[in-house]
Amino acid sequence: MSDLFDYTVRLGDDALIAAQRTAEWIAAAPQLEEDVALGNIGLDQLGQARSLLQYAGSLDGRTEDDLAYFREEREFRNLQLCELPNGDFAHAMARLLYFATYQHLLYEELRTCADETLAGVAGKAVKEVAYHVDHATQWVLRLGDGTEESHRRMQAALEALWPYTGEMFESDELIGRLAVAVDPAPLRAEWERRVLAVIDESTCSRPEASYQHTGGRSGRHTEHLGYLLAELQHVARSHPGATW
């Protein structure tokens, strides 16, 4: 399998697993407007996943569904941040702020890359994730500067997920070899600037962590992903070869 395949799968898996978690909020959100908003966001993420996995699949004769439903856990390449269980609504918004801000910076660069397909996907996606960032920002501000309880929960969520943000900016040999790949390491400073500005404004304090989780890009995940995949894949795997 090619570097381009591997790289595209990373981005596709991020979006796919994020979509799966976002969708768990549907019919469980704090208010109906948020069911709609999270539905939109989940659909955007799923759409990105499909475009990326279709493209990856086209490089080695597989379909998006082959990649989503018939790979093992160790073959998934998403960030651990995306696979963590939902937690409360503050966790959902902290994750969305961290992840969408990263995606925004990444897609912004990717849309000028030499690979037309990736550039095209990124060009469409960058607008979507700008909305995600905005949505998350509004909620982090509201929750951080809302009630005592919401402040406490927002702070806890920002801290709980912070140790999963380092992974977003890891460079590796694949990134070095593949010209069209966006090196995420240099995006970190701007990501921190943006995210910390929101956190500061929210009256929450800046999270710190002595440890940063890693492994998603090489298929070493948290113990949560296995359960997510069992659910995601069970029907498809129960009917091998079927069309839906």
Added chain:
Amino acid sequence: MSDLFDYTVRLGDDALIAAQRTAEWIAAAPQLEEDVALGNIGLDQLGQARSLLQYAGSLDGRTEDDLAYFREEREFRNLQLCELPNGDFAHAMARLLYFATYQHLLYEELRTCADETLAGVAGKAVKEVAYHVDHATQWVLRLGDGTEESHRRMQAALEALWPYTGEMFESDELIGRLAVAVDPAPLRAEWERRVLAVIDESTCSRPEASYQHTGGRSGRHTEHLGYLLAELQHVARSHPGATW
């Protein structure tokens, strides 16, 4: 498939799905002794499931694993009571009291049935479930007559699961046709006598229900079973034909 197969699968599925839920308590019980006790109970249930599914499988050339891992949700014949999510420890003990008391009465009759294998399984199992009844009884008494909170939780659990007990005593055409089958309908009076005696002693009040759930014996389950099976079956289905 024969009536004997269908009947044996009912009992086997009850035990299998109960074991799956009981096992979820391991490493999550209120105290270490209870991790051990629930481990024992889950192992007993799983052992019964294996004996019964092995026997059912032997009737039509399948293995216990074929039956456990490669049937669809609609082919499972367990009581809905067994598949409900665990809830709190009071729910676990209410379910065990209801289910094990039923199993005890059933196995007691089954051990004198004309089918040697079923009689043998029942003869071994009846001793195991007598212990389960005893364990559940002790806890229902402790929780019912413990603290205010435990009383409230025990009462809530007894009531929440009561609407799932009617299904245990349903007779149907299969039971009518199959000579070795134990008709559960006549067991109801003694079951109620035993269970209500425990509830009375626990200082809880007797639960009532205007509705009794049904459908498990014809494969109409709650929406919970599908998720349980996705988890149970995912690895096996991911490696069709493999030996473990």
Added chain:
Amino acid sequence: MLTRMDSFQATIDADGRIEPRDAMPEGYRKTLIRQIAQHAHSEIIGMQPEGNWISRAPSLRRKAILMAKVQDEAGHGLYLYAAAETLGVDRAELLDLLHAGRQKYSSIFNYPTLTWADIGAIGWLVDGAAIVNQVPLCRCSYGPYARAMVRVCKEESFHQRQGFEILHTLCNGTPGQKAMAQDALDRWWWPSLMMFGPPDAASTHSEQSMAWGIKRHSNDELRQRFVDMTVPQADILGLRVPDDGLVYDDATGHYTFTEPDYAELYEVVKGNGPCNEKRLAHRVKAHEDGAWVREAAAAYAAKRQEAVA
């Protein structure tokens, strides 16, 4: 001189639209609130049985379609609560009534979704029945409700086609898939027929609603329309409608069919269906889990307001 109530009756008689600021009889207002609220509640409770399969949808394309559909239902809930609010109640009140079990939602959502094929069956049958019920509501005498229904119906006919398409794919798939489709039809057929409510002879609210131009057709008329529309579609799918009494009557051009077991309907309406407890408990839990979020949003908004003032 015409009183304001005369003007109401004149509008109704002329098949015109009553708007929020128009005078209306209290019974008209109450009937509408009850009906629109029940309709809104049905949309949001209806998210659950379908939402149950989003995480397990067997292809990414189907997953996306299903997510969009469930999200549309949340949107329908929003329009409908907004329509109800034009009658002087607010959404929070209506939700409290739902959560307390004092307002109903469509009983169809008290049945479980047990396989992927159920997602097809719900789209085809349940949305199909909803459309038959709702298309006449696009001409309802109350303007805001009628306009909400126009939008809802347009999306629902889209959902209905998607449901049919799911089943069509299954019916042309493996034997296991085809069996799954038949099983879904077997389970959803009778509950779908009951979506039109009790038979006319036993229907309580109908007459006055007809007079007010809220309701345009009787339950039995709509049920017949649904059967006539659906049976030929089942034939296209190659599925058998689970009714031995089903016969096409050349003379009338309609299907004769067996009446569903209304005793079951009454039980489910009373709360005694397979999923009544689960649906309401899920809804209440989401609401309670979200209370701190709504409070925070309100507190934040109040602080901004203060800052501006």
Added chain:
Amino acid sequence: MLTRMDSFQATIDADGRIEPRDAMPEGYRKTLIRQIAQHAHSEIIGMQPEGNWISRAPSLRRKAILMAKVQDEAGHGLYLYAAAETLGVDRAELLDLLHAGRQKYSSIFNYPTLTWADIGAIGWLVDGAAIVNQVPLCRCSYGPYARAMVRVCKEESFHQRQGFEILHTLCNGTPGQKAMAQDALDRWWWPSLMMFGPPDAASTHSEQSMAWGIKRHSNDELRQRFVDMTVPQADILGLRVPDDGLVYDDATGHYTFTEPDYAELYEVVKGNGPCNEKRLAHRVKAHEDGAWVREAAAAYAAKRQEAVA
């Protein structure tokens, strides 16, 4: 006349057993409490990574074996807490220290179990290493601990064989299964080597523990013993140990191997491993969720007591 402490030293020197009512230096008592508690904590935290696969075990036979194994670990926890209690502490205190992060458990359990093969690898490598560590403890100078270890070791050697057997089946299975087994060995090899603690040169508690007959062999000795035992088993499985420096030395009869990255060990011990937070949070949640149950049991017991009195 001999003092009671002289008698302690005499018993140690004669390789005899110290029993709970015997005199012992405070340092001896504290060291033992710390070690036994850490060992007990390791048993109960160790239930989690394996418990993670009970619901997904790919055959019913393996599911039963795994359930029994995890249940044995709970049992080991019980014996070990009981052994610690003979030294004048109680289980509740020790659990509080664990939950507060003030007592440790084996760092090996801070790695995730990612595939079914990890259950084989844990049985084979982790229980294998535990046995190498623990067999000498069956001759530990403190009687209750030594006796608990006899029982624990017997069960663990059983677990170790089961783990090997899981991998043996995978290695003789499909290519996918074999790859899963190799992957598990690749991930668990280095953490297993670290189970013997820091290299002797950096080991802090060892010398005094040796003098007291608590410890019988150095970390590096035990590590070597483990490597010598395990590498031939890997050969039988047809798996490659992920160490390019691994060579059999004919002269010494031992394998030469690359030292693990102890910096990682120190990080994980400090709390910075992939699952430290998850393991402790799960444990604390089970304890907190169970508080009302333990309170109820105590209240009930008190009521019975009163009734009898």
